[in-house]
Amino acid sequence: MIWKITSLIFHRPKQVLSSISNPFSRQRILLSTFPANSPDLKTLCSNRQLKEALLEMGIQGLEVEFQGYDSVLTECISQTAIREGQRVHAHMIKTCYEPPVYLRTRLIVLYNKCRCLGDARRVLDEMPERNVVSWTAMISGYSQRGYASEALHLFVEMLMSGTAPNEFTFATVLTSCTSSSGFQLGRQIHSLVIKTSFESHIFVGSSLLDMYAKAGKICEARRVFDGLPERDVVSCTAIISGYAQLGLDEEALDLFRRLQREGMRSNYVTYASVLTALSGLAALDHGRQVHSHVLRAKLPFYVVLQNSLIDMYSKCGSLTYSRRIFDSMPERTVISWNAMLVGYSKHGLGREAVELFKLMKEENKVKPDSVTFLAVLSGCSHGGMEDRGLEIFYEMVNQKDGFEPEIEHYGCVVDLFGRAGRVEEAFEFIKKMPFEPTAAIWGSLLGACRVHQNVHIGEFVARRLLEIESENAGNYVILSNLYASAGRWDDVRTVRELMKEKAVIKEPGRSWIELDQTLHTFHASDRSHPRKEEVFAKVRELSIKIKEAGYVPELSCVLYDVDDEQKEKILQGHSEKLALAFGLICTPGGTPVRIIKNLRICVDCHNFAKFLSRVYGREVSLRDKNRFHHIVGGTCSCGDYW
């Protein structure tokens, strides 16, 4: 039978093919007679008569049909038209004997784009043969949707099948190596990259350096970056954001400026990354400069960029600007809301946070997530709205918003009780939690015990805390403060001894102030600043002056075994006092002073700033690790609880 058709088509192609009106039936007959790429088919297509016959009918053989599928699928991909794509897929199965690899790959791309990863994978699994493009398309699908381990497994499978990865494969698979488990494989992939000489390929290199940066290996990342023979926006942005994401804000800013001088072009991603660094530094002048740059560049609206502007202004202390940007946005993501809520929370504006949260729920366009609740709850805590905070938490527990509280949310509740002086309730709450309390939760309760002078619970909590987190110097400081406030000096001494034995000071304290776009950084007892003598003299002067108004140095903040005079000297060398004094020296009277500290502010420095604001009539805005302290006329917006 087959040879008869073959023979007929071969000898009388016009008659045979024109007698079949349906083009798909024509193709089916052709294909069932001659499987694609078979030598017979090639012979057939070299038949002049047949070619003419096909051309007359507007069909140039199989490729015409395939090209039809190809263009329809391309259209489906660009429009994310899944329904139409599925229809074409079904049609193709019915009519094509053996769709070529590139058509099946199009299907994989289409299904991935439409988030139908299972369908895409099925297409790949059913392929009689695969090439590097089809493998890479599927790996990319997994990577882009966050299925890192699936992406990595498939990559390994690809290697085992004997298919060699290309630059596309490396660039995509390395983005899945950012988890700690993936990083091990990432290093191995790096050696493959070197073997195939792709390390200096700009896409592969960017992906590689990003992997190292996200693993905290910034030096490795920088090495890859420096080895790139050419740079573009993406590779530059990757290294800048690498620094910024690790909190190396100054390095990020310096590199950004250097690359800019060297002619780097920036886009909205670059700006968003730089703004992250500027938020960390609270460098308002720089931030404003970037903002005006963005405005002048007349970029289209990018949610991500606006979100980082909201964050930058709020972390630089200008909440009004944050809100202005927030209000002007034509569309918002959950991050826009969160950034604004976090801003209110860090500034202690509980009422504003709760109002905004209400608005978010009324608008009902964006679903609150874990961060939203953290921001609202800690906003209530910092803003003195304990009851409202508890209400929101219990609404969460009752699943009113479709979101179950996680351990961090329980931590916020401990904070809420603690702040309200309900230390016993906080303690009971921890005991009944469905989670094992973390060091952060015990730490929060210990802080409450110090402020509300509950030595009884405080001792218990501290003992637990020193068991699970014996190396954290902060815990010893709080416990010692607690004992000191109860006048238990022997215990203060014991804690000090214990601390000497076990505690590690992880991060040295430092404070900084921005004056005319320059950041001035001070470390404790800093002797390196060019104007150190002047600064130290100013601290002594301020100290004498505010003592007249009632300031008493909080010597229990010093855990060194030295005499009181020495202790006072150590206190005077705290970095936030140096930065504050420098601010007073450099700015005219009445100007508000903005200080940033990398750790929590200490009790003595907090007191110092309060007295100073009253005696000198200076507004002090101090951002510490946890929140803003707006200190005016002797009182602080934190209500002395932080």
Added chain:
DNA sequence: GTAGGGTTAG
């Protein structure tokens, strides 16, 4: 036909 960087919290 397949590819790299980004925003909140911790």
